[in-house]
Amino acid sequence: MIKHNLKSECLELFRNDDLIFSDVSFDLSPGQHLIVNGSNGSGKTSLLRTICGLTVPSGGLLYWDGIESQTIDSNFYSYLAYLGHKNGLLAELTGKENLEYTLGISATEKDQYRIIEGFNLTEFMDQLVVKLSHGQQRKIALSKIVQSGKILWILDEPFANLDGKGTAFLISEIQSHLNQGGMLISTENTDQPIIDSDINFNLDAP
């Protein structure tokens, strides 16, 4: 098995001449969890979007397996699952259809059933997403990430809106993902991290 690796070198981002973040360097290996800390507006979401390639950085480079992640040679996107503030669910479709029409789900049917059951979603999957609560929508979006079978998960405040049972299930899924050699980058704005991290990056630090 190839040992995957995500490496960032001095990433920086300017928005209208304002510095959002600078000098972000890290080296993430399989099984590691990177937490991005910071107060509201400190640029956590921007950093995550930059790593995904949704925002073009003003400077610095990002390497996946030693190849620059935004070049055509890189297969970065085959390994990436990202969930931002928006859930990426289509309101006109049911939860089940949303999962069915998602590109790149590789979990087996048994696993899918277990994950849906774990998030306590089974009875809501046949309802239109627009009729579900925020928490339930978030759970469907998270279940898509868990089912994706991708190596690198990038989650923006994954525990927001989740109830106790959902949080516990997500923690156990993240732990088993990390134990199987997965990687995780997440943000949290609480001082008490819910999951232990291997690398901690604080954007508030001067």
Place this chain on the structure above:
Amino acid sequence: MIDVFRIIFLRDLKVSLRRWSDVFISLIFFILVCLIFPLTAGDDQILLLKIIGPVMLISALLATLLSMQSLFKPDVSNGSLEQLVISSNSLAYVVCIKIFCFWLVTVLPLLFVSGFIAASYYVDQQSILIVILTLLVSTPTFVNIAALAAALTVGVRHSGALMALIIIPLTLPAMIFGSKAIEYSILGFDPTAPLYFLIGMMIFTSTLGPFVTAAAIRISID
């Protein structure tokens, strides 16, 4: 590749059928705008035969414009478009499928009614076929150019007027040749030359368009 087509196509088809009122509104809009002219201009056969080409094409363009805002905007606001951008498939290919599905759901019904509308303009049977054929080869051009405008203005709050400003100059060549094709056919000339031009425009915009649109989406969601 085929799997991607199946997923995106079925997804868009299902969503647009559940948002059927959008599709329906653009169809009604097309019919109404086309029928205003024979109703208001009176029974002047020569005048109606003269204006049918431009009227048909302008109505089709405006109907496309009307429903085009729903191609990317909902996907941007619910975040599903950024999921497509970071998927391992080519964004241009995904855009291509989305445009094809849009054309099928929104524009194809216009072609079915355009024959009946043409009859109210006193167009003869032979020329009705040319009217439909002209719309068939010019609407893909409209849709591809409108998709580019929609992708560029996706972050703008009231994008309708801005989209019109982008689309109308770019679609002008297709409009001119489309009107000529219909006019030639009605006057009894051979309309193949303008039709060939329209087919050329169609191939040009539908092969190059999705790449430009994909790039515009990347800029817009940044």
